[in-house]
Each structure stands twice: as structure tokens, then as C-alpha cells.
Amino acid sequence: METPLITVIVPVYNIKDYLPRCVHSITAQTYRRLEIILVDDGSTDGTGALCDRLGEEDGRIKVFHKENGGSSSARNLALKHATGEYVGFVDSDDYLSPDMYELLMRGIREFHVSAAQVARDETDEKGNPLPDICVPPKEPVVIENRQFMKELLLHVGDCSFCTKLVRRDLFLQDPFPVDKLNEDFHLLVRMLPRMGAVLSLPEQAYHVFYRIGSNSRKADRETFSTVYADCVENADMVAEIVKRDYPELEETAFRFGIFQRLEYLLHIPISQMRKDNMVYRQIVAYMRKNWGKAMRNRILTRKNKLYHTLFAIAPGTLRKLHARLRGRAA
Secondary structure (H helix, E strand, O other): OOOOOEEEEEEEOOOOOOHHHHHHHHHOOOOOOEEEEEEEEOOOOOHHHHHHHHHHHOOOEEEEEEOOOOHHHHHHHHHHHOOOOEEEEOOOOOEEOOOHHHHHHHHHHHHOOOEEEEEEEEEEOOOOEEOOOOOOOOOOEEEEHHHHHHHHHOOOOOOOOOOEEEEHHHHOOOOOOOOOOOHHHHHHHHHHHHHOEEEEEEEEEEEEEEOOOOOOOOOOOOOOOOHHHHHHHHHHHHHHHHHHHOHHHHHHHHHHHHHHHHHHHHHOOHHHOOOOOHHHHHHHHHHHHOHHHHHHOOOOOHHHHHHHHHHHHOHHHHHHHHHHHHHHHO
8 A cells, every 4th residue: 555645844933942853853753754844934043054954864854945924824835835645734842752643644544534633742841741731532533523623612622733644635725824823723623624524542642842932922921912812813713614514513612702702801911901902892892792692601601601791891900800819829
């Protein structure tokens, strides 16, 4: 049986201290038939030259250089040059277990699915293990796209493309959204209706390195990441997808939209809760308009509903009280 080619895409930006570990974990894969694409996204710290040197070490590595445009634009460029039947993605500060792609490809063939995922673990900058974001299954399980969508909406599913191997033709219809965070969720929920099912494997073969300062991982608590507004935008988008393809999940999708708005309101700096902040005003208006519907929602918790009620009445006052209580706890 022919061994399918896998394209592994790595967006790269100012990451020279961690890039060799990432790339070497890919070239050391027990599944050897790989095409590895490094996209230097306008690095300014010598990372671009490092990509070229790494490319000289292994003939499977292709390097592209472009002006800075973000991870999504780098991934989209790589997809235009990809020739593999399947595609995987790796963030440049993370690394893989040696058998990750072998596990994924074996699972795809055995269970006849178009996409498979492994579990992941996370460590901080000091090497300390962090709690699992997504609990690994105890054994391989095929999750139909309807159930996978439900798990994503309940925040128990893994939306990351980095843990997955996906048939390349599934990327032809939609690109990654440029200038947005939470981009994996955005594309995955659009792709799911035509994906069929996803095989989920128990092995924690993808290793996330939680590096402060990368994308939404900011050390400064006063910095309000755009990921919160992007998550609200994605919640509205997925509500339309659910309405069209999974109408039985509309209550779950509504709960998801409320939850994302609560996350926004709990993290926005108080100084930005102003009348001239249109996104903030629209979110508060939505919470007030949909208060009754939220109170009738069977999936939102009592705590969610309490926060919803208080934010609908006096969002600024609640945040000041919340900040004061957090300060006492610290």
C-alpha cells in the first residue's frame, strides 16, 4: 500500500531559541514521508536565517520568507505550496513525540476517517506540567462531526489543528482568517460539516510550550488580547452554522455565545469599558436583550446566569467589585 505524503506546516516568527527543538522533533518522526514547510513570517531576530540553515540539514524541508502578516497568513501561504495528501500544523515553540504522525496516519487508515487527532499536554516556561485543557480519551474513539461540534461548543473538544492530521482537500474551500486569533476554531467549525468524523487518540503526543508573550499568552494583565472579541465573533458565526447544519444544537450554541461574551466582559480592562468602545457596547446590549433567553437556557450554570444578570445591570460596577475581590485574594 502506498505511503501517503504528509505536509507539516510551521509558521515562524522571532523564535530562534525554540525553533530547532520544534523542527528536529518533526524531522525525527518515525513516519518518514514528510514534506516540511517553514514559513518565516518577517522575523527580525535572525530566525529567517536559522530557517535556511535548518532547511540545509534535511531535504524534506522547504523554506519560504514573507512580510509579517500573522500565523494565519503564513499557514495560508504554505497551503498553496503543500503537495501532501494530508496536512499537519505545528506551532514553532511546541514539539512532537517521535511517533505522532505514525499514530495519526495509522488511525486514519484503520478507522477510514478524513481527520484524526492526538491528545496534548502543556508545560510552562520552567518545565512545570499544566492541567490538561482537553481530557484525553481512554481509547481511540471516532467522533461524528455533530458530536464534535457539540463538544467544541461545550468547551471540552480540542479545536487546535496542531494536534490533528487532516486531508488536504478539506482546506481548499476556506483559508485561515487573517488578522484574527482563535483562528483554528474559526476554520474547524466551518470545515466540520464536510469533514464527516474525527478519530481521537489517547496518546499525548503533541507538547505545548506555554511561552509568555506568544500570541494571546501575554504577561501584562492590562493588555487586552483581541482574542476575546474574536471569540465573540466566532460564536456568532458558529451559531449560523449550527442553525443551518445542526439545528438540534441551537440551545448549546446560544450558551456558547453567552459564555464567550462573559469571558470578554470578565477580562476587558475597566479603562476600556467606555461608551466609545463599540464592541463593548454591542456586547452589553446583546446581554441585556437576551437576558430572558439566557435565564431559560438549560445548559448555562447558575453562576453563568448570575454573572449575566449582574453584567446586564451594571457591568462597570461589577468589574470594579470583581477586581477588588481579586486583589484581596492575591
